[in-house]
């Protein structure tokens with residue numbers, strides 16, 4: 001069993017991005033600039049946005065964090081999005097999800113200029129991804145593709161089972177893995193909460209990508225010997241022995257699954273850091289204006 005070490009790969013890619021930024025600065029371009037809108041005080045979202053801001057510093061980007069209280073109206077968020085759309089200092093921006101219940105996330109995402117949508121959530125960018133056209137690939141699926149690519153995992157003709165059909169991870173992941181390319185060219189099964197015989201399907205997976213958000217859902221008896229397992233889950237579970245009061249758990253029960261795998265991602269230190277570094281890659285791409 002080999003660990004797919006997202007933490008160290010993300011570190012390496014950050015250094016590559018930093019070198020690109022240094023080159024751009026030397027050539028007279030401005031620093032790439034990422035902005036983030038954070039509404040409310042969800043603990044996990046605070047942590048994720050904090051990682052994004054810190055990564056910007058590490059790769060030499062400017063960053064701007066726009067914080068809004070829980071009570072912010074949808075119109076105020078839409079106004080902030082429009083300001084960022086028209087601000088030529090900003091190359092790309094994200095609206096951290098989830099938004100408070102009274103704000104329609106779909107309306108907010110639709111308002112983002114697709115050329116600044118470095119999360120790749122806008123319908124125009126999702127459409128391009130589906131058609132295999134150049135676009136911003138959303139950060140978590142992009143990070144997983146990079147992990148598989150750099151570890152030289154063979155996906156050609158393999159059976160890839162994805163659990164979870166979210167717009168952010170499962171659905172785009174299924175599209176990327178079935179698309180022509182390397183990694184890619186897999187035969188994909190997309191499973192979700194209504195799937196019957198889930199264990200039987202998982203057992204057929206050469207590559208199992210788990211993104212349903214239930215701590216330790218996938219256990220050893222659901223995994224084929226030699227499978228590649230990618231764990232996207234990151235759930236906070238109460239743990240009195242930790243200073244924070246919680247432990248982070250993946251969607252995969254690591255102890256029973258890992259011994260059966262050829263490769264597996266740890267939680268934390270697997271997919272999470274790759275998500276953040278993919279956002280940095282997308283922001284550099286936005287600054288380069290190659291998609292415009």
Ligand code: GUN
Nearest residue numbers: 094095096097098119139
């Ligand atoms: N919430 C969970 N994952 C993400 C992400 O990749 N981007 C944004 N904006 N919100 C998220």
